[in-house]
Amino acid sequence: MVNPILDNDNLKTFIMSLGISSEQEKFLLDELPRMDEAERLEMLNALKDVYILNEEKKQAVAKLQADWK
Amino acid sequence: MAKRSTAEKVREPEAAAETVEMSPFHGQEIETVGTLTETLVETTKIDKKSMDVIDGLLASDTEKAYQNFALTWFKNNEASMRKEGRVIPAGASDGWKISMVLGSKEKGGMGAMADINKKEYAGIRDGLDKQGVLRTDMHKEQVPPETPFLLLNYLQSSIEDAKRDLTQLRAETRQGDSNAATMADSKEKHIKELYSVAKTMAERAMGEDLTAASKKNLEEQWAREGLASKEEFIGMKLNEEAAKVEKNKNEEIIDKEWKEYMSLSAEKRKNYQRSVGLDLEMTREAFDEAMRGENYTKEGADKAYENGNRSRFRDAIVAKGCREFAIDPPAFYAMLEKGYKPHEKVKYKWFFVDEPKYIIPVKGGGSKEILSKGKAEFVQNILGDRTKKNEAEAKAKLEKFWDSEYSQKINEGVEKRIKELASSPFLAEGGIEKLYQKAKERIVQEYVAGYKAREPKTKEQLDRVEKIFAEKGEKKDVNEFFAATLFRKGRLENMGEDFDEDDRVEMGGFLRAWGIKADRRNTMEITPEEYKKARKTKTGIFGLVMRVIENSLKPKAGKAVRKSK
Numbered sequence: 001m002v003n004p005i006l007d008n009d010n011l012k013t014f015i016m017s018l019g020i021s022s023e024q025e026k027f028l029l030d031e032l033p034r035m036d037e038a039e040r041l042e043m044l045n046a047l048k049d050v051y052i053l054n055e056e057k058k059q060a061v062a063k064l065q066a067d068w069k
Numbered sequence: 070m071a072k073r074s075t076a077e078k079v080r081e082p083e084a085a086a087e088t089v090e091m092s093p094f095h096g097q098e099i100e101t102v103g104t105l106t107e108t109l110v111e112t113t114k115i116d117k118k119s120m121d122v123i124d125g126l127l128a129s130d131t132e133k134a135y136q137n138f139a140l141t142w143f144k145n146n147e148a149s150m151r152k153e154g155r156v157i158p159a160g161a162s163d164g165w166k167i168s169m170v171l172g173s174k175e176k177g178g179m180g181a182m183a184d185i186n187k188k189e190y191a192g193i194r195d196g197l198d199k200q201g202v203l204r205t206d207m208h209k210e211q212v213p214p215e216t217p218f219l220l221l222n223y224l225q226s227s228i229e230d231a232k233r234d235l236t237q238l239r240a241e242t243r244q245g246d247s248n249a250a251t252m253a254d255s256k257e258k259h260i261k262e263l264y265s266v267a268k269t270m271a272e273r274a275m276g277e278d279l280t281a282a283s284k285k286n287l288e289e290q291w292a293r294e295g296l297a298s299k300e301e302f303i304g305m306k307l308n309e310e311a312a313k314v315e316k317n318k319n320e321e322i323i324d325k326e327w328k329e330y331m332s333l334s335a336e337k338r339k340n341y342q343r344s345v346g347l348d349l350e351m352t353r354e355a356f357d358e359a360m361r362g363e364n365y366t367k368e369g370a371d372k373a374y375e376n377g378n379r380s381r382f383r384d385a386i387v388a389k390g391c392r393e394f395a396i397d398p399p400a401f402y403a404m405l406e407k408g409y410k411p412h413e414k415v416k417y418k419w420f421f422v423d424e425p426k427y428i429i430p431v432k433g434g435g436s437k438e439i440l441s442k443g444k445a446e447f448v449q450n451i452l453g454d455r456t457k458k459n460e461a462e463a464k465a466k467l468e469k470f471w472d473s474e475y476s477q478k479i480n481e482g483v484e485k486r487i488k489e490l491a492s493s494p495f496l497a498e499g500g501i502e503k504l505y506q507k508a509k510e511r512i513v514q515e516y517v518a519g520y521k522a523r524e525p526k527t528k529e530q531l532d533r534v535e536k537i538f539a540e541k542g543e544k545k546d547v548n549e550f551f552a553a554t555l556f557r558k559g560r561l562e563n564m565g566e567d568f569d570e571d572d573r574v575e576m577g578g579f580l581r582a583w584g585i586k587a588d589r590r591n592t593m594e595i596t597p598e599e600y601k602k603a604r605k606t607k608t609g610i611f612g613l614v615m616r617v618i619e620n621s622l623k624p625k626a627g628k629a630v631r632k633s634k
Contacts, residue, residue, distance in 0.1 A: 004543045004544075010547055024517065031520070036530070036533075051548065053508055054509075060215040061215070064218055064494060065498075068494045
């Protein structure tokens with residue numbers, strides 16, 4: 001049984017939600033079906049940082065909007 | 070919460086501890102990853118010069134805000150203070166009012182500082198808070214990504230204020246206020262300083278070279294409008310400008326000649342006029358008519374020269390020179406410039422030659438002797454030299470004009486762009502987006518580089534992978550999984566130092582809630598020891614949570630992750 005978050009469709013949706021460059025997105029989506037579980041986990045770990053950056057960006061923008069004169 | 074034995078404690082791989090590099094972000098639930106920090110520090114770090122200018126600006130604005138509070142408070146409370154019998158001198162200065170409002174009660178002041186927290190002063194207080202936050206953030210080792218944009222926004226607002234002050238000071242200067250003139254110069258210097266910092270800030274934050282961009286825009290605009298290039302402009306204007314240069318020089322030469330003429334004695338001036346053969350000065354009647362109330366002194370003659378006699382003097386000596394050498398006025402001016410004295414007779418030498426020699430005084434003393442037959446060539450040469458010199462001067466002037474106009478337009482473009490960036494939260498958001506995009510792509514790039522460096526899978530391996538992931542699994546939102554992980558980390562952090570044996574965090578339930586069947590042989594628990602240790606590490610609690618999750622998700626022993634090359 002595969003961990004559901006490592007599933008093709010779930011990871012595909014996740015990759016597409018990150019807002020990375022289309023070239024990088026295409027590469028990851030193309031490679032995804034060929035990745036084994038360990039590789040998917042490794043990719044998820046790298047993309048987790050991108051997820052955090054997206055969250056951090058939201059906070060930076062919120063602060064910008066609040067303090068803009 | 071399930072209890073587990075010591076033997077089942079988390080087995081963390083060494084490498085995993087370094088996977089996530091984090092530091093606290095705004096003390097909130099999200100932490101910054103190392104790659105972002107590295108990328109952003111390059112762009113958001115504020116240089117010392119800019120920092121000094123902004124520090125000075127914020128300190129000055131903070132002082133003004135407190136003064137504003139004191140004066141507003143005084144205005145709001147003046148009537149009640151009088152009613153209470155407090156003596157307020159007639160025409161009390163702002164300085165007196167500020168000291169009185171902010172001064173301690175022990176020293177006879179009102180000690181009203183605490184009132185700044187009242188709602189009627191909320192605007193002033195908010196301004197002070199924002200200044201405080203900006204100052205704190207810009208001094209941080211890792212400057213928050215929004216700070217340069219907020220500083221730019223603040224600077225632009227200060228520039229606009231300073232420009233308004235400058236307009237006012239210039240108006241006062243025109244009315245003869247010398248103090249205002251000094252203040253205006255100082256204000257102008259201050260505005261330039263603020264612009265320079267704003268430019269640095271905008272360029273770093275947006276990753277743009279504003280000067281290069283303005284130059285490109287200007288050249289594109291001029292190309293669209295069919296405006297000439299620098300070379301074409303100079304080519305078009307050269308003759309016109311050279312004629313202007315020549316005309317100005319001619320006037321200077323004539324004015325200089327007039328000064329020399331007026332420096333002569335009355336007797337010598339008469340001789341000069343005789344040699345020219347024409348009147349060089351106004352007749353007394355004409356002078357009296359033109360210069361009513363003036364005596365015909367040297368000063369009076371100079372005034373007459375400025376008021377109509379210049380043309381008489383010029384025409385007379387030019388006519389004489391042209392006649393003497395049988396040349397046109399341009400050639401004659403060239404000779405005048407070379408040193409020819411209209412009142413000095415051309416000498417002739419008849420010795421040993423059968424034709425006269427012209428002996429022409431030249432600038433810097435001495436004279437030039439030329440044979441009659443060489444006269445035309447001589448004149449042609451000095452005229453040619455003069456024309457070349459005038460053209461070179463005209464070209465230099467046009468180049469200077471072009472460069473000055475060009476750089477003015479470039480500066481205007483830069484200022485316009487700074488204003489756009491500093492006034493539009495939309496553009497600032499775009500700038501932040503760009504910074505994060507760069508950091509995000511860098512993370513993916515590093516990952517992809519590692520991935521690509523591996524050996525390709527064999528067909529058997531690929532078939533196996535395809536088989537494993539062939540069936541559709543349960544639909545899960547990975548974003549939500551991470552959000553929940555971060556939330557869990559936040560809850561763990563809130564436990565602070567009180568985390569003890571009873572607070573062991575079992576992650577298995579959390580993972581199972583996400584449909585993740587973690588390997589039972591891996592522990593899914595956070596112990597007090599690990600928790601306390603993690604709090605002291607750079608990766609912090611989030612790192613710990615992620616490591617436990619990663620560990621739990623790891624394939625069973627025997628299914629080793631293929632190493633990169």
